Structure formats: C-alpha cells, structure tokens
Amino acid sequence: MELKDKLISSFFAFEEQVDVNSEVHNIRSEAMKNFEVSGFPSRKDEDWKYTSLKSILKEDYSIFPKKEDAIEYKDVKKYFIHDIDAYTIVFIDGIYSSHLSQTTHDKIDACLMSSALTKDKYKPVIEKYFNKIAPKNSLNSLNTAFSREGAFINIPKNTVADKPIQILNFSTGNESALMLQPRNLVVVGENAHVQIIERHQSLTDNAVLTNAVTEIYADKRAMVDYYKIQNDHANASLIDNTYVEQQGESNCSVHTFSFGGKLTRNNLQFFQKGEHIDSTMKGVTIIEDKQHVDHNTLVHHIEPNCESHQDYKGIYDDKSVGVFNGKVLVEKEAQKTNAFQSNNNILVSDKATINSKPQLEIFADDVACSHGCTIGQLDEDAMFYLKSRGIPAKEARALLMYAFANNVLSSVKIPELQKRVNKLIANKLNVSLGFDL
Amino acid sequence: MNKFTEDDLKKELETKEYEYGFYTDIESETFPVGLNEDIVRAISKKKEEPEWMTEWRLEAFRIWSEMEEPDWANVNYPKPDFQNISYYSAPNKKPKYDSLDEVDPELLDTFKKLGISLDEQKKLAGVAVDVVMDSVSVTTTFKKTLAEKGIIFCSISEAIKEHPELVKKYLGTVVPQKDNFYAALNSAVFSDGSFCYIPKGVRCPMELSTYFRINQAGTGQFERTLVVADEDSYVSYLEGCTAPMRDENQLHAAVVELIALDDAEIKYSTVQNWFPGNKDGKGGVFNFVTKRGLCEKNAKISWTQVETGSAVTWKYPSCILKGDHSVGEFYSIAVTNNFQQADTGTKMIHLGKNTKSTIISKGISAGKSQNSYRGLVQVNGRAENARNFSQCDSLLMGNECGAHTFPYIEAKNKTAKIEHEATTSKIGEDQIFYCNQRGIDTEKAIALIVNGFSKEVLNKLPMEFAVEAQKLLEISLEGSVG
Numbered sequence: 004m005e006l007k008d009k010l011i012s013s014f015f016a017f018e019e020q021v022d023v024n025s026e027v028h029n030i031r032s033e034a035m036k037n038f039e040v041s042g043f044p045s046r047k048d049e050d051w052k053y054t055s056l057k058s059i060l061k062e063d064y065s066i067f068p069k070k071e072d073a074i075e076y077k078d079v080k081k082y083f084i085h086d087i088d089a090y091t092i093v094f095i096d097g098i099y100s101s102h103l104s105q106t107t108h109d110k111i112d113a114c115l116m117s118s119a120l121t122k123d124k125y126k127p128v129i130e131k132y133f134n135k136i137a138p139k140n141s142l143n144s145l146n147t148a149f150s151r152e153g154a155f156i157n158i159p160k161n162t163v164a165d166k167p168i169q170i171l172n173f174s175t176g177n178e179s180a181l182m183l184q185p186r187n188l189v190v191v192g193e194n195a196h197v198q199i200i201e202r203h204q205s206l207t208d209n210a211v212l213t214n215a216v217t218e219i220y221a222d223k224r225a226m227v228d229y230y231k232i233q234n235d236h237a238n239a240s241l242i243d244n245t246y247v248e249q250q251g252e253s254n255c256s257v258h259t260f261s262f263g264g265k266l267t268r269n270n271l272q273f274f275q276k277g278e279h280i281d282s283t284m285k286g287v288t289i290i291e292d293k294q295h296v297d298h299n300t301l302v303h304h305i306e307p308n309c310e311s312h313q314d315y316k317g318i319y320d321d322k323s324v325g326v327f328n329g330k331v332l333v334e335k336e337a338q339k340t341n342a343f344q345s346n347n348n349i350l351v352s353d354k355a356t357i358n359s360k361p362q363l364e365i366f367a368d369d370v371a372c373s374h375g376c377t378i379g380q381l382d383e384d385a386m387f388y389l390k391s392r393g394i395p396a397k398e399a400r401a402l403l404m405y406a407f408a409n410n411v412l413s414s415v416k417i418p419e420l421q422k423r424v425n426k427l428i429a430n431k432l433n434v435s436l437g438f439d440l
Numbered sequence: 441m442n443k444f445t446e447d448d449l450k451k452e453l454e455t456k457e458y459e460y461g462f463y464t465d466i467e468s469e470t471f472p473v474g475l476n477e478d479i480v481r482a483i484s485k486k487k488e489e490p491e492w493m494t495e496w497r498l499e500a501f502r503i504w505s506e507m508e509e510p511d512w513a514n515v516n517y518p519k520p521d522f523q524n525i526s527y528y529s530a531p532n533k534k535p536k537y538d539s540l541d542e543v544d545p546e547l548l549d550t551f552k553k554l555g556i557s558l559d560e561q562k563k564l565a566g567v568a569v570d571v572v573m574d575s576v577s578v579t580t581t582f583k584k585t586l587a588e589k590g591i592i593f594c595s596i597s598e599a600i601k602e603h604p605e606l607v608k609k610y611l612g613t614v615v616p617q618k619d620n621f622y623a624a625l626n627s628a629v630f631s632d633g634s635f636c637y638i639p640k641g642v643r644c645p646m647e648l649s650t651y652f653r654i655n656q657a658g659t660g661q662f663e664r665t666l667v668v669a670d671e672d673s674y675v676s677y678l679e680g681c682t683a684p685m686r687d688e689n690q691l692h693a694a695v696v697e698l699i700a701l702d703d704a705e706i707k708y709s710t711v712q713n714w715f716p717g718n719k720d721g722k723g724g725v726f727n728f729v730t731k732r733g734l735c736e737k738n739a740k741i742s743w744t745q746v747e748t749g750s751a752v753t754w755k756y757p758s759c760i761l762k763g764d765h766s767v768g769e770f771y772s773i774a775v776t777n778n779f780q781q782a783d784t785g786t787k788m789i790h791l792g793k794n795t796k797s798t799i800i801s802k803g804i805s806a807g808k809s810q811n812s813y814r815g816l817v818q819v820n821g822r823a824e825n826a827r828n829f830s831q832c833d834s835l836l837m838g839n840e841c842g843a844h845t846f847p848y849i850e851a852k853n854k855t856a857k858i859e860h861e862a863t864t865s866k867i868g869e870d871q872i873f874y875c876n877q878r879g880i881d882t883e884k885a886i887a888l889i890v891n892g893f894s895k896e897v898l899n900k901l902p903m904e905f906a907v908e909a910q911k912l913l914e915i916s917l918e919g920s921v922g
Contacts, residue, residue, distance in 0.1 A: 049512070335839055335840070338839070348851070350851060350853070350854035350856065351854060352854055353821065353853060353854050354821075354852075355852075355854065356850070356851065356852045357849070357850070357851045358848070358849065358850045358851075359847075359848075359849040359850075359851075359860075360846070360847065360848050360849065361845075361847060361860070361862075362844070362845055362846050362847070363834075363843070363844060363845040363862060363864055364842065364844045364845075365834070365836065365842060365843045365844065365864045366839075366841075366842040367836075367839055368836035368837065368838060368839045368841070368866040369839070369866055370836075370864060370865070370866075371863075371864075371865055372863070372864040372865075373861065373862060373863040373864070374845070374860075374861070374862050375859075375860065375861040375862075376847070376849055376858070376859070376860040376861075377857075377858060377859050377860070378819075378849065378851045378856055378857065378858040379856075379857045379858070379859075380854065380855065380857070
C-alpha cells in the first residue's frame with residue numbers, strides 16, 4: 004500500500020483515539036482533506052526540484068508506535084546537553100517520556116502539546132496561534148492532520164526563561180520503520196526571552212521518517228534563539244518545517260547544524276509583521292556518503308525598517324548532495340529593508356553535488372539587499388602555510404574547515420552548546436585537535 | 441532652477457513615448473491566420489525550399505502540437521492565440537537588389553527613421569547589414585566585400601538554397617526542434633533570418649549586423665539566425681529590432697544558434713527595442729527568444745544584450761562550453777518601464793575542462809515594471825577546474841516596480857569555483873548629494889549614476905553599437921541620461 008493511502012486510512016484509526024468534537028479536530032480534518040488532494044510533493048514542484056522524497060517514501064512505515072519505556076537515561080545521556088541546567092521535554096517514538104523529562108509550569112510553560120490541545124486553560128492560546136502561520140501545503144497539512152503530541156512552550160510577557168529548553172525526539176527502532184509527526188508550538192510574549200535546543204535522534208539503524216512542524220510566535224521585543232541539531236543515523240530522514248512570525252522589534256534566530264541523516268529537508272520561513280525586526284538564520288552542513296541535506300528558506304519582509312541575515316555554510320564529501328534554496332521577499336511597503344543572504348560551499352569529493360538557488364524578489368525601492376553564493380575549495384596557500392608549520396594535512400584541512408564554519412558557530416549564544424557542536428564537527432572530520440576552538 | 445527629483449524622472453519615464461512607433465505603408469503579402477501542416481508546407485513552398493527542409497519543419501510542427509506553453513517564468517501576460525496569428529508576411533515588392541539605389545524609397549525611409557541609414561553606415565562604420573522586415577530579409581549589404589574573404593552572409597532562405605550542406609549540418613544542432621515550445625514553433629514556421637559562415641582562419645573584417653522589424657499588424661515574427669565560425673575564425677555580430685506601435689500584442693519568437701568551432705570566437709550583440717506597449721500597458725511585443733551557442737575547444741562566445749523594449753521578454757542567451765578551455769560570457773542590461781516585464785538571464789553549461797564563464801547582468805526597473813534575472817550555472821562531473829563569476833545588480837526607480845533574482849547554481853565537480861553575487865538598491869541620496877555638491881544638477885547626476893551602473897556592459901558593445909545603445913538607454917530613461 005502506498006504511504007499516502009496508508010496515512011489516509013490511518014486517519015480513521017487516529018480519530019478513534021482523539022476527541023473528534025473539539026475545534027482542533029476540525030482543523031485536523033480540514034488538513035487531512037488538503038493532504039488527500041495534494042499528496043506528497045514531487046520533483047515537478049519548483050521547491051522540490053533538487054530533492055526527491057521517492058526513496059524515503061517507499062518504506063512501510065508504521066504510523067502508531069507501541070509504547071516503549073525501556074530507555075534508561077544512561078543510554079541516551081550523550082544526546083543531552085547535560086553540562087547545563089535545562090528544562091527537557093523528551094519523546095520516545097513520539098510519546099512523551101515523563102521519567103526522562105523535566106517540564107515546568109512555574110512562570111513559564113514548557114510542557115506538552117497534548118495537554119495544550121486538550122486542556123481548557125490553554126484554549127485561548129491554541130485558538131490564537133495553533134496552525135496559523137504554517138502554510139497549508141501538503142506536508143504541513145499531513146502533520147496538522149495527525150497533530151497530537153509535541154512540545155508546547157509558552158513564555159508570558161516580561162519573562163525570561165531561566166534555563167534553556169531542550170526538546171529531544173528519540174526513536175527506538177522497535178518498529179522496522181516508523182513515521183513520526185511531532186508538532187511544536189512556541190509562543191513568546193512581549194519582552195520575553197527563551198533559548199531552545201531541538202534534536203531528533205534514532206537509537207538504531209531502523210528507518211525513521213520525521214515530518215515535524217514547529218510554529219514560533221515572537222511578540223514585541225521578544226528574543227528567541229532556536230538551535231537545531233541534526234546528526235542522525237544513516238536511515239533516519241527528517242523533514243523539518245519551522246515557521247516564525249515576529250512582531251515589532253523582536254529578535255529571532257534559528258541555527259541549524261546538519262551533520263547526519265539520510266535525507267534532511269529544512270523548510271524555514273520567517274514572516275515579519277512589525278517594524279525594526281531582526282531575523283537570523285544560519286546553518287552549517289557537513290555531510291558525506293549518500294546523505295542529502297536541503298535548506299529551503301524564506302524571509303518575508305512585510306513592514307519597513309527590518310533586517311534579515313542568512314548565512315549557510317556547507318562541506319560536502321563522497322556522494323553527498325547539498326541544496327540551498329533561499330528566498331528573500333521584500334514587499335512594496337517594506338522600505339529601508341536590509342536583507343543579506345550568503346551561501347558558501349566546499350566540495351571535497353568529485354562525486355559530491357551542490358545545487359544552490361539564492362533568490363531575491365524585491366518590490367520596494369529603498370532597500371539594501373544582497374546575496375552571495377560561492378562554491379570552491381580550501382585555499383591551497385593556507386594549507387601550505389599550516390603544513391609548513393608541522394600540522395598534518397588532515398588536521399590542517401580540519402582547521403580550515405572550522406574557520407570556514409566559524410561565522411555560524413560564533414553566534415551560538417549557549418557556550419556549552421557551542422562546545423558540543425565543535426565536538427560534533429571534530430568527530431565528523433575525524434580529528435582531535437587537542438584544543439577547543 | 442526646478443529641482444529634478446526622482447519623481448519627475450518617473451513621470452517623464454511614464455509619459456515618454458516610443459520613438460520607433462511608426463508604421464510603413466508598404467504593400468505586403470500576408471498569409472491567412474492560423475497554423476496547421478498546410479500553412480507550414482505553404483511557407484516552405486513560398487520559400488522554394490528543398491524537400492528535407494519541408495520535412496524538418498513538419499517534424500517541428502508535430503512536436504510543437506504536442507507541447508504546452510511554459511508558464512514558469514516570472515511574467516504575466518494573456519497567452520497568445522496561436523491560431524490567430526499570420527505566420528508569414530513579406531513586403532510585396534521584393535525584387536532582388538544589387539545596390540541600395542534600387543531599394544523601395546519608402547523602405548529606405550523606414551530605415552532612416554530607425555537611425556540605421558544603410559548608406560551612411562556603409563560609409564562610416566563599414567558594417568554589413570542584413571535587414572529583416574516582417575521576417576523576410578530585404579537587403580544584405582557589403583556582400584561582395586565579404587565574399588572575397590570567403591565569408592557567407594545572407595538570409596537563411598538563400599543559404600538553404602545555395603549552401604544546403606552547411607545549413608543541413610548545423611541547423612538545429614544547438615537548439616533542436618524539440619528544445620522548447622517557442623523553439624519548436626519557430627522551427628516549424630520561421631520565415632527568414634540570417635545565416636553567416638566564417639571560414640577557417642578568417643577574421644571577419646567588419647561587424648555583421650541584422651536589423652529586425654515587425655511592420656504588418658496581426659503577424660508574428662519568427663526568424664532564425666545561424667552563425668557558424670569555423671576553426672580559428674572571428675566574427676562580431678550585431679542584431680537590432682523595432683516594431684510599430686499597436687494596441688494588440690505581437691509575437692516575436694526567434695531562434696539564434698551560434699557554433700564556434702575550435703579556437704573560434706563569436707561576439708553576438710543585441711540591442712532589442714521592440715515596442716514595449718504604451719504607458720497603460722496596452723500593446724507591445726511578446727519577445728520569446730531562444731538563443732544558444734556551442735563552444736568547441738578553446739572557443740569563445742560572448743553575448744552582449746541591451747534590452748529596452750518588448751512588453752514581455754523571455755530570453756536566455758546561453759553557452760554550452762563543450763570543448764576544453766572554452767569561454768562563455770554574458771553581459772546584459774535590461775531596462776523595464778511602465779508595465780514591461782522581463783525575465784531574462786543566461787545558462788552556462790560547463791562540460792569541458794578548464795572552462796570559464798562570466799555573467800554580468802544589470803537590471804533597471806522603473807514605473808510598474810517587473811525585471812527578473814534567471815540564470816543557470818551548471819558544472820558537470822567531468823568539467824575539471826571550471827570557473828564562473830556572476831554578478832547581478834538591480835536598480836529600482838520608484839516603489840511600484842520589482843526586481844527579482846533567480847540564480848540556479850549546480851556543481852558536480854569539486855574543482856569548480858563559482859561565485860555569485862547580487863545586489864539590489866536605488867540611486868542613493870548620498871550619491872546624488874555628492875554630485876550636487878560638486879555642481880552637477882540632479883538630472884545629470886542620475887544620468888551619471890545610471891551610466892556608471894551599466895558601464896561594465898556598455899563597454900562590451902562594439903563601438904558602432906555602443907552609440908546606439910546609449911541612445912536607447914536615453915530613450916528608455918530620458919530625462920535621466922544626459
């Protein structure tokens with residue numbers, strides 16, 4: 004049975020498990036209808052020109068995993084940023100794991116989507132924010148139709164979250180192939196601050212397909228830092244859809260570190276709904292083998308006097324494929340916009356491919372918009388310089404790659420996370436430099 | 441002195457009319473509207489073409505019938521009704537001319553108005569001109585001088601009759617019939633165009649030039665240009681176009697094929713000034729053109745274009761860098777005003793080793809126009825040490841226009857070095873202030889800045905054409921260029 008048909012029939016089973024009379028369920032049924040019509044995107048869609056889902060859709064995914072609590076903290080400890088105090092929300096095969104998590108309702112809400120969707124207390128928030136900015140395309144609709152669990156983070160006005168929040172999604176591999184559809188909602192009130200770290204991790208080599216949707220709302224003067232770590236096993240695929248809506252003077256950044264997984268597609272979109280907004284999206288991609296990472300970004304400048312910064316670096320080895328498709332859209336009213344977009348790539352092997360499509364669509368005249376894209380190699384002179392000082396070729400290459408990615412790393416605001424990412428890069432490049440960069 | 445502001449400039453731009461919008465009353469023979477196999481046969485028969493050519497056209501027609509009109513470009517326009525166009529229109533009195541004196545004086549007047557007074561150019565610039573009016577080649581000058589060098593420069597219909605072996609060998613090799621919707625249409629119905637062959641080791645002593653004009657109402661112009669530069673030869677080719685002012689939209693679907701064999705160099709310059717429609721966006725030419733060049737070993741193809749006309753432009757002059765060490769260049773200025781829409785750019789396909797390409801694209805949008813750059817740089821697996829540099833700059837005048845950039849960059853070789861950069865800006869107040877401060881009034885300052893903005897491309901035009909291009913920029917942005 005095709006995955007699409009399987010999902011459609013599973014929806015009836017899903018309806019037996021949730022409250023079908025709620026308003027949220029109307030949204031779900033609507034979304035399901037949407038998905039039935041559109042189906043999965045194909046390469047004929049301009050946005051999917053360079054990424055084919057065919058290979059990952061052919062698996063026979065189970066849609067509803069059995070409950071599994073067998074994971075001990077020591078087994079997954081290494082995936083936590085454990086050297087900092089943080090709230091943690093852990094899901095195992097899409098189901099909340101209370102013994103691994105540390106949630107809170109003290110001042111801020113860092114809890115579960117399932118309770119937000121069902122409890123009356125959160126009804127106004129859900130009504131106002133749930134499924135409001137995610138475009139109604141096929142993958143989002145599919146996620147919305149099955150939306151039930153995920154992280155719900157609500158930071159009220161004038162509150163600074165005292166600790167970063169970690170969202171971890173583990174898959175155990177108890178099923179031979181599993182499809183997960185977490186749904187996250189982050190609402191950050193006026194003047195509020197929050198830092199969030201998100202990770203998807205499979206614990207075995209069994210196939211996993213995650214189709215995640217995260218909606219982030221940043222009210223006036225709010226500050227949101229969102230970090231995504233993608234370093235999964237070779238059979239895990241991730242379609243990550245993140246949508247950010249910002250109000251005036253807010254500052255929001257999303258960092259994406261893609262080091263693993265079979266196929267990773269990041270759809271990241273920013274909508275600027277006020278003046279003096281700052282949006283940052285940065286990413287480092289280091290992949291090898293037959294891995295495929297696709298960054299698809301959009302910044303929609305709607306109001307005047309806003310800024311956006313995009314900086315994506317990629318290093319591609321073996322037969323890996325990298326895609327960058329960035330778009331800056333500046334509306335007529337959005338005068339005095341400063342939008343910058345940069346995409347730099349290094350191809351390490353002859354078989355690696357990079358497809359880059361940095362786009363500008365500009366309707367306002369008083370703007371400064373630029374984009375740059377480069378594809379190149381490591382500087383031979385720099386390599387020679389390092390080698391002549393006794394640094395072996397492998398380490399020298401790694402050093403230069405670090406330097407290449409450093410622009411993105413240096414803007415990570417959590418030092419422990421920065422260290423962790425440095426370590427991941429060192430592992431990825433298979434070197435030990437004996438010092439932290 | 442009244443201060444000349446950008447608003448004034450905008451107003452001037454809007455009200456500025458198309459200077460080439462006259463219609464020459466020359467009797468012409470026009471085919472009934474519509475397209476079917478019989479029309480294709482009739483065109484072929486009219487041109488007294490050999491059997492293989494008729495078959496080639498019919499094959500293209502069959503392919504075209506099964507194709508759909510593309511709609512991926514960033515332009516909006518009412519789809520032309522292909523059954524409501526006459527596919528052949530020729531000035532009626534068409535004797536064979538040996539010298540300019542025998543040419544219909546009315547036709548000569550047309551050219552005078554166009555500013556390409558043939559005899560003047562003949563004397564002053566030494567340019568050989570092939571004039572294509574309503575898709576039929578009217579005159580070819582300087583034929584004798586060229587013939588001495590062994591250069592063939594004639595209309596394509598003449599070439600089909602007189603040099604069938606060359607046409608047969610090269611026609612459709614770079615742009616095959618099935619390449620795209622408009623190329624297929626052109627292949628089926630092209631009525632004329634220019635053909636040029638430069639023999640081995642010959643450096644063409646003068647610029648070759650074609651002038652296209654749509655004269656008759658309700659006709660489409662479909663011309664086909666084929667330039668073949670044999671080993672170690674050089675040619676510089678110019679192309680210009682105008683059309684009368686009409687309320688309806690006219691269709692222009694041309695195909696240009698360039699073939700540069702080993703060590704050859706072709707420089708192809710276009711000044712496109714089809715009628716852009718009036719200031720309310722009515723009328724104007726739909727310009728759907730397929731231009732492509734093939735470079736063999738050490739060959740070089742350079743495209744330079746100044747696009748100021750057409751209601752809708754859809755044009756991507758491309759280079760296939762097949763041979764090792766071949767070079768492709770693309771220099772473009774696209775100016776859009778009022779309701780014009782341009783979606784233009786280039787494709788650089790790197791196949792050979794050590795191939796190089798350069799793309800410089802300057803877009804200027806004013807009024808309510810939309811100007812898009814769409815380009816592809818592709819480095820294939822075997823193209824070692826390929827190098828590309830692209831730069832796309834856009835200048836916006838007024839807040840009702842738009843500038844868009846859609847670059848596609850695909851690299852499959854680790855030794856590839858590709859750089860792409862794009863900027864969008866308006867004329868800076870500080871720039872104008874700087875000029876004002878030094879006694880340059882605002883109008884001149886804007887002129888200076890626009891000129892400076894397009895300089896990199898204007899410099900690439902051959903001398904004779906640069907003057908005309910300057911003039912066109914003036915027309916399109918009059919009031920701003922001093």
